[in-house]
Amino acid sequence: MRRAWTRSPQEVDPLSWFAGPRVPILFSGAAVAQGIVIVTLYWDQWSSVLLQFLAMPFFLAAGLTTSANTQPNRRQFAPHHAAIALLLAVGGLLVSALGTSGGTLPVTQWWTGIAVAATLASLAPYSSAVQMIVYSIPATLVTGFVGLAVFAPLEHFWSPTALTVISLGPVLIGAVCGTVFSYTVVDKTLALLDTSVGSEESFLKVDPAAPSEQLGSIARVSARVAPFLAGVANAGRITPSDRALAAQIARRLRTELVSVTSRSWLDVVAHETGMVVSDPGRLADRMNESQRAALRGLLVTALENSVVDRSTVLIELRAQPDGSTAVALSIDVDLPEGRRLVLLAPYYLTLKMTVDDLSWDNGENMLVRFRIPPGQ
Amino acid sequence: MLPRAVAAGVTVAAVARGAWAIAAVCLVIALIGAPELYARGGYTAFPVVSVLAVVAMLAALVALVIRPSLLTIVLYLVVGSAGVYLFLHGVLDGHTSLLPSALVLINRPEVALVLVGTAGHRPMPAVFWGIGGFLAGAGVTVLVCAQLAIPIELGNAPALALANYCAAFLGLSLIQRAQRTRVPDYLQLRDQARQIEIARGIENRSVALLHDTVLNDLALIINGPEQLDGRMTARMLADVQTMSDSNILAEVPTAEVLDAGDAALRNLVMAIVSDFQWRGLNVEVTGDTGAEFRMAPEVVAAAAGALRASLENILAHSGAESAEIIVSLSNTAATWTVNDSGKGFDISAIGADRLGLRSSVFGRVESVGGTVKVWSAPGNGTSVLFSLPIMLAPSGSEATLDDAHAKAGPTDA
Numbered sequence: 001m002r003r004a005w006t007r008s009p010q011e012v013d014p015l016s017w018f019a020g021p022r023v024p025i026l027f028s029g030a031a032v033a034q035g036i037v038i039v040t041l042y043w044d045q046w047s048s049v050l051l052q053f054l055a056m057p058f059f060l061a062a063g064l065t066t067s068a069n070t071q072p073n074r075r076q077f078a079p080h081h082a083a084i085a086l087l088l089a090v091g092g093l094l095v096s097a098l099g100t101s102g103g104t105l106p107v108t109q110w111w112t113g114i115a116v117a118a119t120l121a122s123l124a125p126y127s128s129a130v131q132m133i134v135y136s137i138p139a140t141l142v143t144g145f146v147g148l149a150v151f152a153p154l155e156h157f158w159s160p161t162a163l164t165v166i167s168l169g170p171v172l173i174g175a176v177c178g179t180v181f182s183y184t185v186v187d188k189t190l191a192l193l194d195t196s197v198g199s200e201e202s203f204l205k206v207d208p209a210a211p212s213e214q215l216g217s218i219a220r221v222s223a224r225v226a227p228f229l230a231g232v233a234n235a236g237r238i239t240p241s242d243r244a245l246a247a248q249i250a251r252r253l254r255t256e257l258v259s260v261t262s263r264s265w266l267d268v269v270a271h272e273t274g275m276v277v278s279d280p281g282r283l284a285d286r287m288n289e290s291q292r293a294a295l296r297g298l299l300v301t302a303l304e305n306s307v308v309d310r311s312t313v314l315i316e317l318r319a320q321p322d323g324s325t326a327v328a329l330s331i332d333v334d335l336p337e338g339r340r341l342v343l344l345a346p347y348y349l350t351l352k353m354t355v356d357d358l359s360w361d362n363g364e365n366m367l368v369r370f371r372i373p374p375g376q
Numbered sequence: 377m378l379p380r381a382v383a384a385g386v387t388v389a390a391v392a393r394g395a396w397a398i399a400a401v402c403l404v405i406a407l408i409g410a411p412e413l414y415a416r417g418g419y420t421a422f423p424v425v426s427v428l429a430v431v432a433m434l435a436a437l438v439a440l441v442i443r444p445s446l447l448t449i450v451l452y453l454v455v456g457s458a459g460v461y462l463f464l465h466g467v468l469d470g471h472t473s474l475l476p477s478a479l480v481l482i483n484r485p486e487v488a489l490v491l492v493g494t495a496g497h498r499p500m501p502a503v504f505w506g507i508g509g510f511l512a513g514a515g516v517t518v519l520v521c522a523q524l525a526i527p528i529e530l531g532n533a534p535a536l537a538l539a540n541y542c543a544a545f546l547g548l549s550l551i552q553r554a555q556r557t558r559v560p561d562y563l564q565l566r567d568q569a570r571q572i573e574i575a576r577g578i579e580n581r582s583v584a585l586l587h588d589t590v591l592n593d594l595a596l597i598i599n600g601p602e603q604l605d606g607r608m609t610a611r612m613l614a615d616v617q618t619m620s621d622s623n624i625l626a627e628v629p630t631a632e633v634l635d636a637g638d639a640a641l642r643n644l645v646m647a648i649v650s651d652f653q654w655r656g657l658n659v660e661v662t663g664d665t666g667a668e669f670r671m672a673p674e675v676v677a678a679a680a681g682a683l684r685a686s687l688e689n690i691l692a693h694s695g696a697e698s699a700e701i702i703v704s705l706s707n708t709a710a711t712w713t714v715n716d717s718g719k720g721f722d723i724s725a726i727g728a729d730r731l732g733l734r735s736s737v738f739g740r741v742e743s744v745g746g747t748v749k750v751w752s753a754p755g756n757g758t759s760v761l762f763s764l765p766i767m768l769a770p771s772g773s774e775a776t777l778d779d780a781h782a783k784a785g786p787t788d789a
Contacts, residue, residue: 191753233612246597
């Protein structure tokens with residue numbers, strides 16, 4: 001099961017990791033909270049309490065960096081993103097070490113091992129098991145060496161080996177836990193996906209007694225026509241007023257019919273929601289079922305939210321020379337980036353699975369762009 | 377893509393395995409570190425009973441990893457409590473001066489006892505088991521301290537381990553709850569897209585019909601002769617009749633809310649669950665358990681039969697002691713996901729003569745227009761997901777308990 005070692009949980013099941021980006025912040029926050037408790041409990045035993053508190057923002061920054069780099073609208077989390085987080089954590093470790101060296105703190109109460117472990121473990125949902133091992137080795141060794149350097153002059157109860165093991169113990173635990181977690185999620189998910197049987201089809205019923213709103217408008221016109229036609233047929237002769245009324249009804253009905261037949265599925269959504277669609281080539285109908293489902297989910301969620309001005313939602317589709325279709329969706333959303341992400345990220349992830357080159361530009365006017373490959 | 381319920385179960389299992397890995401590391405550290413501490417201190421030989429205690433804990437942990445179940449969890453807690461007692465007593469008896477400096481090493485088995493994990497798909501039981509492990513370890517430590525007449529030293533590590541362990545599973549529980557309310561159900565979105573497409577197809581057919589009938593008739597009135605002949609009259613009347621038959625003249629009805637009222641299936645499900653609980657399978661029902669919808673009697677019978685067959689399979693073949701049924705509802709279908717964390721099986725290796733899943737679940741569900749999907753692999757448990765159509769509008773064909781009982785019949789699991 002080589003794939004279980006080389007793929008990350010986020011890769012094998014992106015939708016299940018919607019809440020993932022918050023995990024690193026929670027991990028670093030919890031580690032710093034434990035640090036605050038330990039620093040306070042052993043207040044007099046540090047050589048510099050100030051340096052302990054100065055070390056804490058490094059770990060918070062590591063969590064924030066990982067969180068930012070794992071947002072749904074970012075590219076795949078990469079080793080250099082992990083390296084930045086780990087370097088920040090090592091920075092915090094060194095600052096804390098400076099404030100511990102020369103004090104009387106027992107090695108067992110050094111909090112930074114837990115914080116480095118939390119940084120490492122928070123990478124697990126976005127990293128493969130192999131990557132976790134690669135990240136773990138330097139993190140564990142650095143923590144062990146720094147621990148030995150700081151505590152060897154202070155501790156006489158423990159041997160140097162024991163001091164090293166105690167210092168790196170939390171990091172080792174974080175590394176083992178993170179690696180096992182990553183491997184298990186990928187292994188189990190792939191095993192279940194590979195072996196599933198059965199139909200994915202589900203049932204579709206459209207109630208014949210509940211036609212669309214547009215069809216209802218046709219129905220209303222037609223309902224007026226039926227008695228008129230029956231009346232003319234039963235009378236057996238056509239009067240000038242019949243001809244005038246027939247011409248009037250025919251014009252209106254033809255307009256309605258043309259309107260129905262020229263609509264794409266996106267026009268149907270626009271008709272229901274009030275957004276504006278610019279699709280002169282009816283390119284929306286080139287989208288496959290998955291793309292339609294994902295885009296409609298994003299649109300409906302945005303349009304149903306009170307902070308979105310429906311009239312500002314504009315979606316444009318244009319044919320590209322290579323046969324693909326470029327799509328740009330702009331929405332005025334009166335929300336800060338974080339809340340905007342919470343609102344739309346799951347739908348963004350769903351869309352990301354089905355289209356190419358998806359990008360999300362934040363600003364007062366949120367702009368989502370993607371490309372539908374040719375030949376669909 | 378895995379259904380959300382199955383993916384959630386995988387995540388819980390992965391966090392539990394992570395906890396077991398940490399427990400194993402803690403036990404190995406105790407096994408190697410404590411004798412080293414003895415040797416360095418120039419004490420007498422390290423007590424064999426303490427080594428055996430940790431080895432026994434490791435063996436119970438391996439059993440838990442290989443075969444997670446209620447039995448192996450309880451076994452791990454019992455063996456673990458005894459192990460912590462024997463380890464602590466052996467290490468400290470006559471060497472109480474090791475405290476408090478060596479506490480970080482000698483309370484490793486106690487930390488391992490906290491990390492008991494869970495055998496199921498849901499995170500909250502893991503929290504309760506963890507608290508149980510912590511209390512057992514603390515109780516044993518207090519007992520040893522009392523017997524050796526030394527001050528009670530619990531150390532920070534077990535409490536810290538419990539806090540982090542509970543935070544992980546509680547966090548997972550919160551994430552899964554948030555997912556249920558915020559993350560879109562992709563399959564449901566896909567169904568809605570299909571419904572729009574079907575509705576557009578109906579529209580286009582209606583347009584063609586109107587074009588061929590009404591517009592032609594109106595053109596005849598505008599341009600035709602003053603006096604209609606019999607053929608023209610007959611055609612116009614026939615067109616009016618065609619429109620009436622095709623329902624296109626119906627006014628747009630307001631959307632009708634699905635009626636409540638089918639308590640029959642819910643009662644039937646509860647009866648099945650109760651039956652299996654008596655037979656030793658702990659079954660938990662979650663999801664849209666309070667949802668109300670109508671199904672045709674034969675569909676209710678199929679749902680009940682498939683549910684019974686799925687649980688029967690778990691009881692007979694999976695080795696699991698618990699199962700979870702997750703109910704979810706869309707506009708067109710009711711879906712049941714039956715999860716177990718048993719030994720799973722290789723679906724491709726099922727013989728043609730095995731009728732369990734094929735006839736009792738697939739056959740039964742598909743015969744009434746439903747669909748079934750099964751995920752299973754050796755060592756990864758099994759998830760059976762079946763969906764059945766619900767009726768869009770209330771009608772007199774409401775299922776009754778007796779109908780369903782009569783049609784569910786015996787299963788062939």
